[in-house]
Amino acid sequence: MSDELEKLYQSTYTAVVRFLYRKVWDAERAEDLAQEVFVRALAHRPDKPRAWVFAVAANLARDEARAAVRRKRHLTLLKGDPIAQPTISPSADDSVEHEEKMASVHEALSTLTPRDREILLLWDAGLSYPEIAAQTGLAVGAVGTTLARARRRLVDAHDRQQNRTRLGDNAAHS
Amino acid sequence: MPHIPEDELHAYLDQGLSRSQAVEIESHMAGCSSCRATRDAIAALRDHTTALLATLSPPRRLPPPFDTLREQAADRVSTRRRKMRLGTWAASLVAAVGLGWTASSLIGPGRTASVAAHQTNAAPQVAAPRPAVSLAGADTGGPRLAVDRTPKATPVRLESTSRPPAARRALQKAREDSIRAAKLAVLDPAPVLELSPLEERGSDQGGQLEGMWRTMSWDGAQDETGRSVPHIDGLPVLRVQVQATDQSRRPLMVVAQQLADGQVIQTIEGPAADVSELLSRRGGTSTDGKLGVTVTEATPGIDQAMAMQLGDRMLAITGALPSDSLRAMIRRINAEMRSK
Numbered sequence: 001m002s003d004e005l006e007k008l009y010q011s012t013y014t015a016v017v018r019f020l021y022r023k024v025w026d027a028e029r030a031e032d033l034a035q036e037v038f039v040r041a042l043a044h045r046p047d048k049p050r051a052w053v054f055a056v057a058a059n060l061a062r063d064e065a066r067a068a069v070r071r072k073r074h075l076t077l078l079k080g081d082p083i084a085q086p087t088i089s090p091s092a093d094d095s096v097e098h099e100e101k102m103a104s105v106h107e108a109l110s111t112l113t114p115r116d117r118e119i120l121l122l123w124d125a126g127l128s129y130p131e132i133a134a135q136t137g138l139a140v141g142a143v144g145t146t147l148a149r150a151r152r153r154l155v156d157a158h159d160r161q162q163n164r165t166r167l168g169d170n171a172a173h174s
Numbered sequence: 175m176p177h178i179p180e181d182e183l184h185a186y187l188d189q190g191l192s193r194s195q196a197v198e199i200e201s202h203m204a205g206c207s208s209c210r211a212t213r214d215a216i217a218a219l220r221d222h223t224t225a226l227l228a229t230l231s232p233p234r235r236l237p238p239p240f241d242t243l244r245e246q247a248a249d250r251v252s253t254r255r256r257k258m259r260l261g262t263w264a265a266s267l268v269a270a271v272g273l274g275w276t277a278s279s280l281i282g283p284g285r286t287a288s289v290a291a292h293q294t295n296a297a298p299q300v301a302a303p304r305p306a307v308s309l310a311g312a313d314t315g316g317p318r319l320a321v322d323r324t325p326k327a328t329p330v331r332l333e334s335t336s337r338p339p340a341a342r343r344a345l346q347k348a349r350e351d352s353i354r355a356a357k358l359a360v361l362d363p364a365p366v367l368e369l370s371p372l373e374e375r376g377s378d379q380g381g382q383l384e385g386m387w388r389t390m391s392w393d394g395a396q397d398e399t400g401r402s403v404p405h406i407d408g409l410p411v412l413r414v415q416v417q418a419t420d421q422s423r424r425p426l427m428v429v430a431q432q433l434a435d436g437q438v439i440q441t442i443e444g445p446a447a448d449v450s451e452l453l454s455r456r457g458g459t460s461t462d463g464k465l466g467v468t469v470t471e472a473t474p475g476i477d478q479a480m481a482m483q484l485g486d487r488m489l490a491i492t493g494a495l496p497s498d499s500l501r502a503m504i505r506r507i508n509a510e511m512r513s514k
Contacts, residue, residue, distance in 0.1 A: 009240050014234065018230075021230070027232035034237075035243060035246075038243050039243050039250060042244060043250045101229050105226045108226070109230070120223070120227075123188070124227050128189075128190070129188065140190070144181045144182060144185030144188065144190055144191075145184075147184050148180050154227075155222050
C-alpha cells in the first residue's frame with residue numbers, strides 16, 4: 001500500500017503541485033499543499049489513491065481560496081496586491097517575457113466558469129474521463145462536452161487578449 | 175451518417191470513449207474528409223490549450239523524500255488515534271465492560287474483602303470519602319482517571335497486523351501516544367470513568383475491577399437513580415458501581431455490601447437482559463474470543479446468585495449465603511425499592 005503511494009508520489013507529485021499552483025498561484029504554497037495531500041493519503045490509505053489525491057488537492061485549494069478571501073477582508077491590501085497573481089520565479093531567464101505570457105494565460109483561464117476551469121485543470125493534470133467525472137459529479141459523457149467548451153474558451157480568451165495587447169501597442173506607437 | 179459532433183472528437187482524442195465508440199468514429203472518418211479536418215483542428219486546439227496551460231507552471235523543484243512524508247503521516251495518525259481514542263471511550267467501555275465488569279463483579283470476593291479492610295471502618299454507608307463521585311479502589315483518594323494501557327479492543331490493536339515495519343512503527347508510536355494522551359487526561363477532573371487493562375486479566379488478579387464503569391458514592395448513586403439504589407439496609411456499602419448507559423433509562427448498578435463476618439454480597443439491578451447476561455457468565459470459565467480473555471470463577475460453588483425479574487428490569491443478589499437467605503434479602507430489597 002505504502003509502496004503504491006510512493007510510486008504515485010513519484011509519478012504525480014509534479015502534476016499535483018502544478019494543479020494546486022493554478023489554483024493558489026503561489027509556488028511554495030502549492031508545494032506545501034501537495035505534500036499535505038500525500039501525507040493525508042499516507043494516513044488515510046484511500047482505495048483509489050490517484051483520484052483521491054486530486055480530490056483532496058482540489059478541496060485544499062478551495063479552503064485556501066476561502067482563507068485568502070477572509071484575509072482580504074481583514075487586511076487593508078495595497079493596490080495591485082498579488083494575492084491572485086502568479087508569483088514568478090526570479091531565476092527564470094526570460095522572466096519578463098515569461099511573466100507576461102503567464103499573466104495573459106492566467107487572465108484567459110480566469111474567464112472560464114469555475115466548473116469548466118476545474119475540469120480543464122483536472123484533465124491537464126492527467127486524470128481520465130471517468131476520474132474527472134467521479135470527482136466533479138459530471139456524467140462521463142459530459143466531460144468531453146465540457147472540455148471542448150473549456151478549451152475553445154481558453155484559446156479564444158487568450159487570442160482576444162493578444163489582439164487587445166497588439167492593438168494597444170499599435171495605438172501607443174502611432 | 176451525420177458528421178461527428180465536436181465534443182465527441184474531443185473525447186475521442188482524449189481517449190475518453192469506449193472502444194466500440196472509437197471504432198465507430200474511426201470508420202466514419204475513413205470516408206469523411208470534413209470530419210478528419212475537424213479532428214485535426216481539434217487536435218491543434220488541444221495542443222494549443224496544453225501549451226498555454228504549460229506556461230502556468232511553478233518552477234520545478236525536486237519533491238522532498240517520501241520518507242519525510244511518511245514520518246509526518248505517522249505523527250498525523252497518532253494524533254488522529256488520540257482524538258479517536260478520546261472520542262471512543264464509550265466504545266471501549268462497551269467492549270471492556272461486557273466481560274471485565276462481569277468477571278470482577280461476580281467472582282472477586284478476595285479483592286472486595288481487601289477493599290473492605292480499607293473501608294469498612296470508615297463511614298458505614300459511603301464508599302467514597304471525599305468527592306461526590308470517586309473511583310474504584312481509589313486508595314489514593316481524589317478524582318483520578320486511570321487509563322494505563324490500551325485495552326485489546328481498540329482500533330489500534332485491530333489494525334496492527336500485517337503491516338510493513340514502518341507502518342507498524344507508526345502504529346506502535348500511535349499507540350504510545352494515545353496512551354500518553356490518556357494519561358494527560360488524568361488531570362482533567364471531569365470524567366469519572368475508569369478503564370482498566372484487560373490484558374492484565376489473570377487468575378492472580380481475579381478480583382481486580384475490569385472494564386470501564388463508574389464507581390459512585392452512595393449519595394451520587396442515590397441522586398442518579400432517584401433514591402432507589404438496590405441495597406440491603408443496615409449493611410455497610412463498600413462500593414456502588416454503575417455501568418454507563420444512555421441517559422434515558424436507569425443504569426445497571428451493582429452495590430457491594432459487607433456482612434458482619436466480612437462476606438461481601440452484591441446486589442445487582444438493571445435491564446433484565448444485561449443482568450441475566452451478567453449472571454450467565456458466572457460459574458466456570460468463560461472465554462471471550464474477541465477480547466482474548468479467559469475468566470475463571472474464583473470460588474465456584476460458594477458464591478450463589480438469586481434473581482428476580484420485574485418487567486424489563488431484573489434484580490439479583492450474589493453472595494456466599496444459603497439460598498434461603500438470598501431469597502429473603504432479594505424480597506426485602508424488592509419491597510423497599512418498590513416502596514420508594
